[in-house]
Amino acid sequence: MPGMDWEAIRLSLSLAALTTAALLLLGLPLAYWLAFSRWRWKFLVESVVAMPLVLPPTVLGFYLLMAMGPRSPLGRAWEGLFGHTLPFSFEGLLLASVLYSLPFMIQPLAAAFASVDRGLIEASWCLGESRLRTFLRVIAPLSWAGILTGVVLAFAHTLGEFGVVLMVGGNLPGRTRTVSIAIYDQVQAMEYGPAARTAALLLGVSFLVLAFTYALRRHQRKPWTLI
Amino acid sequence: MDAHLIADAERTYPDGTTIEARFEVPGPGFSVTVLFGPSGSGKTTILRLLAGLERVSRGTIRFGDAVWSDAGTHLHRPPQARDLGFLAQAYHLFPHLSVAANLGYGLAALSPQARSARVQELLDLLDLQGLEHRHPGELSGGQQQRVALGRALARKPRLLLLDEPLSALDRPSQLRLRKELRELLRKLDIPTVLVTHDRAEALQLGDRLVVLDRGRICQSGDIQQVFDRPTDPAVAAILGVETVVRGRIESIVDGMATLAVGTARLLAADPGGLGWEVFVCIRGEDVAVERGCGPGAESTARNRLPARILALHPEGPLVRLALDGGFPLEALVTRQACQDLGLAEGDQVCAVLKAAAVHLIPHD
Numbered sequence: 220m221p222g223m224d225w226e227a228i229r230l231s232l233s234l235a236a237l238t239t240a241a242l243l244l245l246g247l248p249l250a251y252w253l254a255f256s257r258w259r260w261k262f263l264v265e266s267v268v269a270m271p272l273v274l275p276p277t278v279l280g281f282y283l284l285m286a287m288g289p290r291s292p293l294g295r296a297w298e299g300l301f302g303h304t305l306p307f308s309f310e311g312l313l314l315a316s317v318l319y320s321l322p323f324m325i326q327p328l329a330a331a332f333a334s335v336d337r338g339l340i341e342a343s344w345c346l347g348e349s350r351l352r353t354f355l356r357v358i359a360p361l362s363w364a365g366i367l368t369g370v371v372l373a374f375a376h377t378l379g380e381f382g383v384v385l386m387v388g389g390n391l392p393g394r395t396r397t398v399s400i401a402i403y404d405q406v407q408a409m410e411y412g413p414a415a416r417t418a419a420l421l422l423g424v425s426f427l428v429l430a431f432t433y434a435l436r437r438h439q440r441k442p443w444t445l446i
Numbered sequence: 447m448d449a450h451l452i453a454d455a456e457r458t459y460p461d462g463t464t465i466e467a468r469f470e471v472p473g474p475g476f477s478v479t480v481l482f483g484p485s486g487s488g489k490t491t492i493l494r495l496l497a498g499l500e501r502v503s504r505g506t507i508r509f510g511d512a513v514w515s516d517a518g519t520h521l522h523r524p525p526q527a528r529d530l531g532f533l534a535q536a537y538h539l540f541p542h543l544s545v546a547a548n549l550g551y552g553l554a555a556l557s558p559q560a561r562s563a564r565v566q567e568l569l570d571l572l573d574l575q576g577l578e579h580r581h582p583g584e585l586s587g588g589q590q591q592r593v594a595l596g597r598a599l600a601r602k603p604r605l606l607l608l609d610e611p612l613s614a615l616d617r618p619s620q621l622r623l624r625k626e627l628r629e630l631l632r633k634l635d636i637p638t639v640l641v642t643h644d645r646a647e648a649l650q651l652g653d654r655l656v657v658l659d660r661g662r663i664c665q666s667g668d669i670q671q672v673f674d675r676p677t678d679p680a681v682a683a684i685l686g687v688e689t690v691v692r693g694r695i696e697s698i699v700d701g702m703a704t705l706a707v708g709t710a711r712l713l714a715a716d717p718g719g720l721g722w723e724v725f726v727c728i729r730g731e732d733v734a735v736e737r738g739c740g741p742g743a744e745s746t747a748r749n750r751l752p753a754r755i756l757a758l759h760p761e762g763p764l765v766r767l768a769l770d771g772g773f774p775l776e777a778l779v780t781r782q783a784c785q786d787l788g789l790a791e792g793d794q795v796c797a798v799l800k801a802a803a804v805h806l807i808p809h810d
Contacts (some may be wrong), residue, residue: 338538341499344525345532346552347601356551360542 223416226393227401234309234397235377238316242324242373243366245317250328250369251354269322276319280386283315287387312388312395319383323372331365332358364436371432375425450474450637451605455505455515457495465491465661467507472654473637474510474604478628480648480669481641483658483684489641490535492658493607496639497532498525509605530605531598535613537590539582545569545593546578552601568596571630588619595627599634606631606638612647624650645686649673657681675717678807682727689728691773693806695720702801710772713748714804725807730766730778732803737787739796748801751775755793758784765789771797 253265271279287305288294297305305311335358343353359366381399388395390404398421405414450473458464465488471479481489494500496507498514501522507515514523525532539548549568553561569575572592582590591611598606611627612620628651631638642648648655649669656666657676664681665672676682682690693707703716707726714726739752753771760766765784767777775797789795 336538338534338536339540341497341525342532342534342538342540342597343551344499345497345528345530346597347526347529348552348554349526352554357540 223413223420224396224398224401224405227396227398228417228420230309230393230396231378231398234312234316235374237313238320238377239324239370239374241313241317242320243370246321246324246328246369247359250325251332251358253325253329254332268325271319272322276380276382277386279319280315280383283311283318283383283387287311287314306387307389307391307395309388309394312384312397315383315387316377316380319380320373320376323376324369327365327368327372328362331362331368334365335361367432367435371428375428379421379425450510451496451639452506452508453492453496455495455502455507455517457491457500458503463661464503465495466663467492467495467502467505468663469656469666471605471637471639476632476635476637477654478631478638478640478652479654479656480652481639481656481658482645482648482652483643483664485643486660487658487684488661489643489658490609493532493609493639493641496605497530497607498523498528499532528605529601529603530607531601531603532607533594533598533609533611535610537582537594537614539590539594539597541582543581544578545574545580545582545585548582548593549578549596549600551597564600568600571599572596587615588623591615591623595630604636606634606636608638608640610641610643613642613644620647627651657684659684675805676727676807679725679727682725682805682807689726689730689733689773689775691726693724693726695722695724703806705804705806708771708773710751712751712804713801714806715802717806720806720808723808727805727807728775728799728803730776732799733769733775733777734798735767735769735777735779735783735787735789736796736798739794746800747798749797749799749804751797751799753795753797755789755791755795757791758789769795769797 249268253261253268284306285291286293287297289298289304294305301310305314339357339361340353343357344350348356379399380397381403384395384397384400388397390396390400398417402414402417402421405411405417451471453467453469455467456464457467469479471477481492483489491500495502495515502515502517504517506513506517509528512523513521514528515521540551543551546565546569550561550565553564556564565578569578572595574589574592574596577585577589582593585593591614595611612623615623624647640651642651652669654667655669655672657664657672659680664684665677672681673685676685679690691707693705693712696704696706696711698704698716698720701716703714703720705712705714705724705726712726734747739750751771753769753775756768756770758765758767760781763781764778765781767779767789769775769777777797
């Protein structure tokens with residue numbers, strides 16, 4: 220299609236896929252801990268995880284920029300290891316996306332884990348299965364709908380992020396220029412045709428993944444909302 | 447008794463409730479120890495302490511040569527390391543797995559061949575052939591119960607814990623499975639601790655009885671002994687001895703005590719060690735009801751009390767009669783007998799009971 224920024228689309232898709240993969244690795248243990256820990260200060264961790272839901276993306280982006288900057292320990296360590304700075308790079312964008320989409324992965328996972336009948340977990344323990352194997356054989360299979368929801372939401376949310384990308388990634392074609400930035404640029408340049416087509420593509424993809432998720436879950440007895 | 451499991455522990459909750467677990471289970475062969483008490487008395491908590499699903503706050507739990515829990519040294523063996531079978535009241539079958547996968551769940555360490563052989567054994571043992579591919583949701587209550595029991599037995603545990611194993615079933619299944627369960631447990635030849643609040647179930651399944659009330663162990667011992675000779679009125683009330691009333695000893699002659707109970711006189715065997723005040727325990731099964739109350743014809747029953755029927759409560763094939771025989775007294779008679787005598791509320795009858803059926807508990 221003429222005028223479509225395919226480079227931006229490819230970048231957005233790979234950013235969303237990698238962010239989702241990283242969040243799944245990080246999210247499974249973190250959500251397990253949030254679902255089952257009885258630590259009295261757990262609510263503080265829950266609040267931190269939920270922060271990206273309410274913070275303006277510019278605030279999150281600002282702090283991330285500070286944390287990644289050449290004067291911060293993280294920024295210096297990264298530059299020492301890889302020879303380039305973290306802000307305005309794809310890796311920096313990935314890190315920012317992971318933090319920004321964290322609650323969209325964690326909350327469905329933790330809700331699903333916590334809703335598994337405690338008696339099933341204890342039955343597994345009494346049958347000699349360790350906590351990890353109980354998670355793999357009982358908790359995870361019974362939480363498939365929540366895991367699917369977390370994956371879809373994290374993917375779709377990353378695909379649509381704008382503010383954090385602009386703050387941390389800037390607008391470098393092929394490196395940090397995502398679909399949402401491309402649309403903004405096209406509108407600024409009065410190229411309404413390409414902007415409309417790109418926007419329609421994003422709308423269609425988002426609708427399709429959500430419809431797919433809800434369709435798979437339509438036989439679930441618990442009518443829970445996505446988050 | 448060669449004690450195999452020795453529980454001498456307590457669990458205290460943040461609200462101050464304390465549950466006591468102090469009893470012994472013989473072993474290692476077949477025996478059924480029944481934890482008996484009203485709901486909320488701590489029966490399930492004791493099973494969870496034994497299973498390692500709860501930690502003890504004080505004391506120890508030992509099994510054979512091993513220490514399972516020791517509050518003093520903060521030792522706590524997790525359930526995975528206790529080698530026991532635990533059957534929870536709600537069964538907790540894995541809903542996403544078939545019957546065969548549920549039965550084989552704890553056998554991950556076996557080879558696939560050995561595992562399926564063992565699953566086949568369990569299917570045969572519990573009469574579940576043909577159901578191996580069903581999921582728990584497609585089974586009747588009785589079938590679910592058998593799968594859950596089979597799953598708990600799969601690893602050949604050294605101790606079996608059963609929490610109200612029959613309570614989720616309808617009444618006819620309960621009666622049928624009680625008999626089968628006892629036979630099965632005997633065949634397995636391992637010690638079992640069973641929780642129930644059903645007196646008939648306790649009597650039918652148990653060898654030893656531990657009576658609990660509000661977290662306290664009231665009495666424990668051989669089941670017949672505990673039922674026949676409750677040590678205090680609380681135990682008698684929990685055991686469902688229908689009549690528990692205060693009485694006063696008037697005389698003791700030749701081992702036979704004469705008592706004043708309400709406005710009536712009763713004759714009872716003297717258990718020894720009595721003061722003047724006693725609790726009199728009479729089980730409804732031991733009270734017969736006759737129409738006329740003349741002097742005892744040719745009968746060994748020493749007590750014949752004129753009584754009035756206050757109420758009739760049908761209980762399946764039986765009828766529980768509330769009588770006033772100078773003190774409140776309950777009699778358990780068959781529905782047939784009740785009809786034959788044409789018993790009705792307000793009737794004057796004769797309550798007949800043997801002196802040996804009147805149990806006395808000192809209460810000075």
